Amino acid sequence: MIFIISGGDKMELLNIGIAGLGRLGIIHARNIAFRLSGARLAAACSIIPEELAFAKETLGVEYCTDSYADLLKTPGLDAIAIVTTSGLHAQHIEEALDVGLHVFVEKPLGTTMEQCYQAERAVEKHPDLIFQIGFMRRFDPPYVYARKRSTRG
Numbered sequence: 001m002i003f004i005i006s007g008g009d010k011m012e013l014l015n016i017g018i019a020g021l022g023r024l025g026i027i028h029a030r031n032i033a034f035r036l037s038g039a040r041l042a043a044a045c046s047i048i049p050e051e052l053a054f055a056k057e058t059l060g061v062e063y064c065t066d067s068y069a070d071l072l073k074t075p076g077l078d079a080i081a082i083v084t085t086s087g088l089h090a091q092h093i094e095e096a097l098d099v100g101l102h103v104f105v106e107k108p109l110g111t112t113m114e115q116c117y118q119a120e121r122a123v124e125k126h127p128d129l130i131f132q133i134g135f136m137r138r139f140d141p142p143y144v145y146a147r148k149r150s151t152r153g
Helices: 023-034 049-057 068-072 086-098 113-125 141-151
Strands: 014-019 039-045 063-065 079-082 102-106 131-134
Touching: 014 023, 014 068, 023 039, 023 049, 023 079, 023 102, 039 049, 039 068, 049 063, 063 068, 068 086, 079 086, 086 102, 086 113
Parallel strands: 014 039, 014 079, 039 063, 079 102, 102 131
Antiparallel strands: none
């Protein structure tokens, strides 16, 4: 996940929120909190209280909520990582873009073609915002190996 916002010669701290702290969400949250220079994990959203407690206590997240709508209202938020249930991705993308947030969403884009089109329309409506879909499998060693083998016949 890469987000860069520059203000001339000075790099501004990017405030990122995360929606979803499950299996993959916690990996993204840790990476944002501890490995993404120039960024800060400013807010987290989960419907599971233990996940919010982990975000607050272990990751140092200031603002934790069980409401996605409230997450989007976090003051000073620049971007959001969406790692929620796949069937909600398109709706969450649209809502985040509509409030002016840059968006990273974990795959899949949606669970139906209509959801994918909904997300596409939302992105097209906001050409000034950065939108990225996580598709890291192409870099996993077993996938790289399989690709090399398949291209060699």
